[in-house]
Amino acid sequence: MLRHAIAPLRRFTKASHDVVRHPGLSSDAKILLLYVQGLPECESARPLGDHAAKLGMKTRAYQRAKELLEACGYLHVWRWQGEGGRWSTDQLLSNVTLTREEASRLRNGAPPEEPPNERTPTVGEPDQRIVGAPPKEEREKNLPHPPSEAPDAAAPAPEGEPEAELAAAERVLLSLRHSNRQLLIGVREARGLADAAAEWLRRGIPAAELRHALTTGLPADGIRSAVGFLRYRLLHKLPAAPEAPARAPHGLVICEGPGEDHVFRPVGDETHCGPCRIGPASRPRPPARVVSWRTLLQEGVPGA
Template identity: 55%
Template sequence: MLWHAIAPSRRYTKASHDVVRHPRLNSDAKILLLYVQGLPEQEVEKALSDHAKSLGISGRAYQRAKKQLIASGFVHEWKRQGRRGYWVTDQLFANISLTEEQAKAVRNDRVGDVVRSAVDPGAQEPTVGRPRGRETGGYEPVEEELGKNYSHPPSELAEVVESERVLLSLRHAHPQLHLGVREARGLAEAAAEWIRRGVSTADLRRALTSELPREGVRSAVGFLRHRLVPKLPAPPAAPAVAPVSPPSARELITCEAEGAVEEHVFRPFGDETVCGPCYREERAAALARWTEEARNQPPAPTWRERVAALADGTASPA
């Protein structure tokens, strides 16, 4: 159950401006907050998640927006158990930030009788009948919306949601462009195509609100559809790719390897002057020469022999 705690009209206007400039609320939280503030009384009994669904805010985006609203003091929740043992979640939605004590005072003032009538479940009479095991299955939490399958990939879905927000915000630029949620959702796909073609949200809003007819707008939906569909900008041209010319082949040079059997040429990759086969032969010959020299060297004296030589004075400390 969702209750409102709305300030008077003058404070309501100031609170709306504070919401728009709030540094710790993302765009989803701000839109949800402003949307619920303007609901009529007969709509306030719905859960906050239902209002978020009507705006296209669901899943993790809704959980993130709700968490920010609770942390900023705009939304407060309490769970209680009624007379029949069912758990009920009470939600208080305010257009100004309230502390926990202030929110409890508003709740007690609005629904004090309901809250005080809740009976401790341990004090109730036992249920008639034998105890049964816990029934599971067939229930999914309302607010913990699991993943849904959308017809659009995530990137296109984000563009549709962003364009819907732009369409809903047109009412603030001109009253004649006031759209309902369903009307904005019906035009969101056409507006999203503008964003896919490189138009920013600010330029999209400017294109929809500039140069309105002098006689006024009779139908906001028809006028905006006429702006969106026939005047859709052309897709951006693909950047021209310069042709890549293949690297030019280097000239043949004579191999300068020592001891070559006969003169031959090769095509170098860099500044080398010896071809690959000759270079490998030179390295192999040098390695064999170093190995032979190391084999012919006398064995190095052991540390005991070095100590004895120093003691006899027949060897220098170096």
């Protein structure tokens, strides 16, 4: 078999080999998945059945493709009852397999836990362009998710620098919009909340955990005020301050008091043990002498 392939420079959809070569997916399921992944944002909110109808799929073929996508973890469906008893359906179609927990996190607006990168990146860049690959400027232009202009929110703040903690907290607040558009706030609003967010960092909470606490479990009916919602969570979910570490006990030292050498464990900077500081009153009394009545008669007791 001969093959001729040229990578397109525009109007293309990136397809993983895991999807194209998946043995458990039919051709209809693969085409439907790739078709939806290439849709613009304005059309992605429509039901999956509408897109299948545009592709010319019959009802039975669509139901079969839908069942395979659900069984393989690419499609997740939720049915819920809203106000007035009206039922609604939410659908999440992903180009990677997701567990039910991971899909629920995405549905609630939280970022999924990224798997570790198993591939070691190659040092340096190739000197020549690979045959069939688009130029570098075209690849940057066609990125599905362009890099954020906000600084890295997960960068740790230097210890003991309040201004650095405030800056790190402000970066976390400004980056929340990447997890959920409802949490979009302005720079001035972020500065107003930065002190409350910085208190989390001062208590040893990493920036990633702070972001997770602010973006998970969002209200089902939406957020009316992003600033009010974030302020409430920052104040009411603030973790307890870490306990101060217990002071290590002092070691044993030799008492400078009279008598034979003996050691004790001081509480502060004392040089004498407790009995030596109290004096002879603390020393044990000698045992009382026990004398029998015969001895008393022999020695003679006055008045006997």
